[in-house]
Amino acid sequence: MSGPIVVDSVAALRAQIRDWRQDGQTIAMVPTMGALHDGHISLVRIALEKAERCVVSIFVNPTQFAPTEDLDKYPRQLARDLDRLREAGAHLAFTPSVAEMYPAGFATRISVGGPSSGLETDFRPAFFDGVATVVAKLFLQAAPDFAIFGEKDYQQLCVVRQLCRDLDLLVEIVGAPTVRDSHGLAMSSRNAYLGETEINVARKLNAVLHQTAAKLASGADEASAISEAVGALIQAGFRKVDYVAAREAVTLGPWRRDRDGRLLAAAWLGTTRMIDNLEIPSA
Amino acid sequence: MSGPIVVDSVAALRAQIRDWRQDGQTIAMVPTMGALHDGHISLVRIALEKAERCVVSIFVNPTQFAPTEDLDKYPRQLARDLDRLREAGAHLAFTPSVAEMYPAGFATRISVGGPSSGLETDFRPAFFDGVATVVAKLFLQAAPDFAIFGEKDYQQLCVVRQLCRDLDLLVEIVGAPTVRDSHGLAMSSRNAYLGETEINVARKLNAVLHQTAAKLASGADEASAISEAVGALIQAGFRKVDYVAAREAVTLGPWRRDRDGRLLAAAWLGTTRMIDNLEIPSA
Numbered sequence: 001m002s003g004p005i006v007v008d009s010v011a012a013l014r015a016q017i018r019d020w021r022q023d024g025q026t027i028a029m030v031p032t033m034g035a036l037h038d039g040h041i042s043l044v045r046i047a048l049e050k051a052e053r054c055v056v057s058i059f060v061n062p063t064q065f066a067p068t069e070d071l072d073k074y075p076r077q078l079a080r081d082l083d084r085l086r087e088a089g090a091h092l093a094f095t096p097s098v099a100e101m102y103p104a105g106f107a108t109r110i111s112v113g114g115p116s117s118g119l120e121t122d123f124r125p126a127f128f129d130g131v132a133t134v135v136a137k138l139f140l141q142a143a144p145d146f147a148i149f150g151e152k153d154y155q156q157l158c159v160v161r162q163l164c165r166d167l168d169l170l171v172e173i174v175g176a177p178t179v180r181d182s183h184g185l186a187m188s189s190r191n192a193y194l195g196e197t198e199i200n201v202a203r204k205l206n207a208v209l210h211q212t213a214a215k216l217a218s219g220a221d222e223a224s225a226i227s228e229a230v231g232a233l234i235q236a237g238f239r240k241v242d243y244v245a246a247r248e249a250v251t252l253g254p255w256r257r258d259r260d261g262r263l264l265a266a267a268w269l270g271t272t273r274m275i276d277n278l279e280i281p282s283a
Numbered sequence: 284m285s286g287p288i289v290v291d292s293v294a295a296l297r298a299q300i301r302d303w304r305q306d307g308q309t310i311a312m313v314p315t316m317g318a319l320h321d322g323h324i325s326l327v328r329i330a331l332e333k334a335e336r337c338v339v340s341i342f343v344n345p346t347q348f349a350p351t352e353d354l355d356k357y358p359r360q361l362a363r364d365l366d367r368l369r370e371a372g373a374h375l376a377f378t379p380s381v382a383e384m385y386p387a388g389f390a391t392r393i394s395v396g397g398p399s400s401g402l403e404t405d406f407r408p409a410f411f412d413g414v415a416t417v418v419a420k421l422f423l424q425a426a427p428d429f430a431i432f433g434e435k436d437y438q439q440l441c442v443v444r445q446l447c448r449d450l451d452l453l454v455e456i457v458g459a460p461t462v463r464d465s466h467g468l469a470m471s472s473r474n475a476y477l478g479e480t481e482i483n484v485a486r487k488l489n490a491v492l493h494q495t496a497a498k499l500a501s502g503a504d505e506a507s508a509i510s511e512a513v514g515a516l517i518q519a520g521f522r523k524v525d526y527v528a529a530r531e532a533v534t535l536g537p538w539r540r541d542r543d544g545r546l547l548a549a550a551w552l553g554t555t556r557m558i559d560n561l562e563i564p565s566a
Contacts, residue, residue: 111393
């Protein structure tokens with residue numbers, strides 16, 4: 001089985017996509033920062049169900065990291081990533097350099113309001129500007145019919161949907177369920193930072209969210225349930241909880257019991273920041 | 284001679300453009316805020332030289348006006364505009380409502396740095412964010428091969444070029460020479476605000492810029508030449524001068540005598556703000 005075509009320039013990406021388009025083929029894109037795990041591979045599978053060609057971008061986007069964050073130590077393992085993409089049947093890996101994405105003089109920033117307010121933005125103020133700008137560029141470079149994003153980064157998924165709606169981008173955003181280990185831990189490239197003891201603590205994040213979502217769905221007071229969840233996470237061994245929050249599922253506005261809700265959390269294990277989220281069934 | 288097709292929805296615009304594309308036809312776009320004058324018609328003529336189909340958008344974009352500015356009194360005259368477009372041979376007029384461009388919940392803003400810094404931005408801080416966002420939307424709605432912008436709004440032309448470069452938009456930006464009356468006054472929809480006496484003062488803006496550009500090209504001290512230009516404008520009857528500035532022609536960074544330069548100015552006649560600009564030949 002041959003591996004994916006690997007291109008690192010926008011021009012080569014466009015040339016290949018043009019060829020496929022001329023053959024009438026549809027394109028699905030999976031934007032990633034590499035360090036591919038089973039979660040990413042599940043996105044590739046969905047892409048291959050949606051379209052005839054699957055393009056995976058691998059780009060550790062510096063503009064979505066704050067100076068204090070883990071840009072330098074973020075895991076990079078291109079050869080292994082390409083092996084995984086070959087096994088999964090992806091057709092093209094787009095691996096641009098930082099200079100290819102942001103040439104000298106680059107000066108444009110896209111800010112998406114609405115679902116970007118609060119949650120991650122309270123702790124990573126420039127994060128979604130970085131995400132929105134690079135995702136818009138990738139969509140304009142590849143012009144895919146579909147793009148697949150994991151629900152693991154749930155707020156990001158909402159922000160990307162808003163971006164496409166607001167800028168009239170003709171790409172259908174497909175949200176994909178979070179892939180978890182047998183203990184409920186969401187797959188994440190940052191799990192590589194965790195030792196064995198920490199993994200056991202990390203697994204409790206999902207369990208606490210499950211208990212809290214169940215409480216909320218059965219009528220518990222919102223503030224009390226959230227406060228108990230924060231206490232349970234600290235009790236379980238998390239060093240710090242950035243937030244546990246119930247939100248309306250689409251706009252990420254305030255949660256209402258008569259609409260689909262989402263319970264989102266971010267918490268620290270040592271120097272590693274974990275995020276997870278779950279649906280809150282409507283009453 | 285039949286008039287242009289008039290559409291007010293993005294869906295209808297895309298359907299017509301798709302039909303033209305299927306016939307292999309190329310598209311040139313002229314974004315306008317209506318109140319069309321000979322300057323706009325010159326852009327339509329260039330569009331018709333560049334491509335087989337000319338699309339003119341007519342949309343008074345609220346997001347590029349500050350609350351204190353002339354959004355409400357900005358001239359609107361659609362029937363007359365459509366007559367002029369019919370005479371000029373434009374194929375389609377896109378006349379969206381504000382709700383079509385910015386539906387409820389719209390929340391995205393594009394900021395272009397680089398050439399947007401200083402000049403207009405010092406006096407209209409949100410102006411180029413408004414321009415960049417609406418222009419990106421128009422380009423993503425119509426997907427033109429070419430877009431024609433007048434050099435009259437020179438900083439805007441530079442900002443739009445930067446926007447397209449940074450966001451990988453596949454549209455070629457064509458800058459068009461400013462159309463002037465026989466006394467050098469640049470055509471502008473805002474000239475409609477001026478009385479007869481004011482028109483005579485307004486005509487001196489171009490004359491002062493010509494004198495100043497000639498001085499700079501022949502070696503005059505930059506600060507002195509600019510200061511004399513400001514004095515000459517006030518002397519001529521302008522109420523206030525926002526700026527007269529020499530800049531490098533492409534980046535709008537500081538002017539250098541060994542590169543193509545641009546001399547730009549903004550000044551007030553009563554309650555009307557006028558802008559104009561000229562090239563400064565390189566030494």
